[in-house]
Amino acid sequence: MNSPAPILIRATGLTKKYEDFVAVNGIDFSVAKGDSFGFLGPNGAGKSTTMRIIAATLNRSSGSIEILGKDPELHGPQIRAHLGVVPQQDNLDQALTVTENLYVYGRYFGLPKKFIRAKIEELLEFAALEEKRDVKVEALSGGMKRRLTIARALISEPEILMLDEPTTGLDPQARHILWDRLFRLKEQGVTLLITTHYMDEAEQLCDRLIVMDKGSIMAEDSPSGLIKTYSTKEVLEVRFGSDKNALVAGELEALCERIEVLPDRILMYGEDGEHLLHTMKESGLQPLTSLVRRSSLEDVFLRLTGRSLIE
Amino acid sequence: MLVSAAVAIADARIGKYGERTFSGRPHTVMERSYIAFKSSAWIVVLSGFVEPLLYLFSFGYGLGKFIGTMNVGHGHVVTYAAYIAPALLATSAMNGAIYDSTFNVFWKIKFDRIYEGMLATSLGPLDVALGEIGWALLRGFAYAVGFTTVIVPMGLIQNWWGILAIPAAVLIAFGFAAIGMAITTYMNSFQQMNMIQVVMLPMFLFSGSFYPLSVYPHWTQEIIKALPLWHAITLVRSLTLGDISLGLLPHIAYFLVMIFLGLFFTTRRLTALFMR
Ligand SMILES: Nc1ncnc2c1ncn2[C@@H]1O[C@H](COP(=O)(O)OP(=O)(O)O)[C@@H](O)[C@H]1O
Numbered sequence: 360m361n362s363p364a365p366i367l368i369r370a371t372g373l374t375k376k377y378e379d380f381v382a383v384n385g386i387d388f389s390v391a392k393g394d395s396f397g398f399l400g401p402n403g404a405g406k407s408t409t410m411r412i413i414a415a416t417l418n419r420s421s422g423s424i425e426i427l428g429k430d431p432e433l434h435g436p437q438i439r440a441h442l443g444v445v446p447q448q449d450n451l452d453q454a455l456t457v458t459e460n461l462y463v464y465g466r467y468f469g470l471p472k473k474f475i476r477a478k479i480e481e482l483l484e485f486a487a488l489e490e491k492r493d494v495k496v497e498a499l500s501g502g503m504k505r506r507l508t509i510a511r512a513l514i515s516e517p518e519i520l521m522l523d524e525p526t527t528g529l530d531p532q533a534r535h536i537l538w539d540r541l542f543r544l545k546e547q548g549v550t551l552l553i554t555t556h557y558m559d560e561a562e563q564l565c566d567r568l569i570v571m572d573k574g575s576i577m578a579e580d581s582p583s584g585l586i587k588t589y590s591t592k593e594v595l596e597v598r599f600g601s602d603k604n605a606l607v608a609g610e611l612e613a614l615c616e617r618i619e620v621l622p623d624r625i626l627m628y629g630e631d632g633e634h635l636l637h638t639m640k641e642s643g644l645q646p647l648t649s650l651v652r653r654s655s656l657e658d659v660f661l662r663l664t665g666r667s668l669i670e
Numbered sequence: 671m672l673v674s675a676a677v678a679i680a681d682a683r684i685g686k687y688g689e690r691t692f693s694g695r696p697h698t699v700m701e702r703s704y705i706a707f708k709s710s711a712w713i714v715v716l717s718g719f720v721e722p723l724l725y726l727f728s729f730g731y732g733l734g735k736f737i738g739t740m741n742v743g744h745g746h747v748v749t750y751a752a753y754i755a756p757a758l759l760a761t762s763a764m765n766g767a768i769y770d771s772t773f774n775v776f777w778k779i780k781f782d783r784i785y786e787g788m789l790a791t792s793l794g795p796l797d798v799a800l801g802e803i804g805w806a807l808l809r810g811f812a813y814a815v816g817f818t819t820v821i822v823p824m825g826l827i828q829n830w831w832g833i834l835a836i837p838a839a840v841l842i843a844f845g846f847a848a849i850g851m852a853i854t855t856y857m858n859s860f861q862q863m864n865m866i867q868v869v870m871l872p873m874f875l876f877s878g879s880f881y882p883l884s885v886y887p888h889w890t891q892e893i894i895k896a897l898p899l900w901h902a903i904t905l906v907r908s909l910t911l912g913d914i915s916l917g918l919l920p921h922i923a924y925f926l927v928m929i930f931l932g933l934f935f936t937t938r939r940l941t942a943l944f945m946r
């Protein structure tokens with residue numbers, strides 16, 4: 360029915376080296392208009408580096424990247440005018456109040472004062488910061504600062520909103536408020552680029568994501584597609600005590616599709632976790648604890664890299 | 671496709687000279703400084719205005735009583751207060767400019783990461799450099815104007831050419847602000863920053879503020895003549911005395927070079943720090 364959404368960002372063989380260290384290693388990806396696109400990977404995967412290259416504030420070492428058909432190294436200011444950037448570490452203006460932060464940011468884009476003043480009211484409501492409008496930034500909570508940073512990034516009505524670890528360091532309640540705001544933006548058709556090392560965040564927010572590790576892309580798909588390809592429907596987690604886990608591993612392996620032996624527990628992959636538990640008990644193995652759950656992106660990452668997302 | 675206002679504004683600069691480093695909006699960076707300044711400590715601002723006056727009263731009128739008059743060549747004989755007033759004017763332009771372009775800039779780079787935020791917008795590094803240097807310059811300018819409005823009624827500037835001391839103060843403040851910010855962008859610690867203070871005070875004391883350079887041996891004179899404050903003082907003093915000649919051009923050129931180098935290295939360093 361509809362023609363496919365236009366591609367806004369296209370990277371091929373994108374590489375960034377810091378001296379001899381390769382932080383981003385020849386990655387390819389493309390982001391279509393309206394996508395909610397995620398970069399999932401542990402610390403040091405190269406997520407922030409990739410984001411900064413897209414945001415036209417870091418030069419690549421090789422490969423190519425086009426944002427709205429332009430090279431960020433040649434058209435930095437023009438590309439940045441399309442983007443709203445929420446960096447990993449907040450860099451709000453500590454000397455200014457909430458509204459002043461929004462105001463000056465709009466001015467940096469060259470927007471007229473009248474336009475900005477109207478926009479500020481809208482954004483204060485969006486970020487639920489009306490009560491804090493004249494408060495200096497340093498008096499805000501972590502969640503409020505993050506919401507203000509997002510509001511600030513929206514002052515120029517960007518087509519693409521880039522969020523580098525939007526909820527790292529926030530408590531669960533603050534995270535959920537933030538996710539809610541990001542959903543609203545997604546509904547409005549804003550293209551979202553999100554990096555995270557939280558698999559639940561990636562599952563909640565992203566339509567499509569790439570799994571990154573050590574500068575490379577390990578896989579790319581929708582969250583459910585990744586789980587389907589790289590994991591089973593369910594997982595049975597069992598503990599036999601840390602000294603025994605390794606001993607029983609051989610026996611367990613025969614019972615299921617795949618097994619991961621972690622220091623404190625064993626993960627058994629299969630279509631039906633309860634059934635797996637049943638057969639295990641029948642063959643005379645009694646775990647200290649057991650838990651059946653659905654597969655998550657964490658399992659995908661473990662399968663792809665042999666390590667867990669959060670070390 | 672419908673484009674946002676921000677995009678239309680940025681696209682209007684395509685093809686213009688320096689479009690990658692300059693977006694034509696340093697005034698928005700100055701606007702930010704003005705908003706932050708409105709809620710800042712006024713006592714600090716005021717102290718910069720009062721300082722040269724303290725020197726004027728204690729040295730000019732106190733010490734001046736013992737010194738009497740100074741022969742400044744070309745048949746000019748002036749009171750000691752009138753001798754040091756232009757030097758204090760030049761110095762207050764310098765101090766005002768240095769104030770905002772050094773410690774305040776250092777803080778913004780190292781701790782507040784203000785420029786990182788600015789450079790994530792469609793601003794370029796030259797906008798940030800010009801905006802910050804422009805703001806620092808304004809303070810130097812304000813101090814110079816403030817000082818002038820005090821000394822004119824006191825009869826310390828008796829020559830109409832003295833009006834040119836104001837644009838000269840702008841030039842001087844611009845030069846010091848530009849170099850001050852450029853140096854600051856290369857600094858890594860507060861110890862290094864303190865070096866700036868360590869250089870400034872002796873430069874003030876020995877650059878011909880209080881007595882002519884002729885008291886020094888030749889080689890010392892040559893060193894002092896290489897320093898910016900000597901050029902600033904000589905320029906302003908010549909203007910207030912009405913000694914107008916082509917001989918002033920080298921002093922002006924000195925500051926133009928300072929401005930150019932300061933802007934060049936600040937822009938380059940901001941790019942290196944935040945955009946690569
Ligand atoms: N300026 C830099 N100089 C040298 N190494 C860097 C620099 N920035 C990042 N790195 C390294 O590059 C790798 C990727 O960093 P980053 O992109 O921040 O990862 P992520 O955001 O996924 O945690 C890390 O190993 C990091 O130490």
Ligand SMILES: [Mg+2]
Pocket residue numbers: 403406407408447523524
């Ligand atoms: Mg990161």
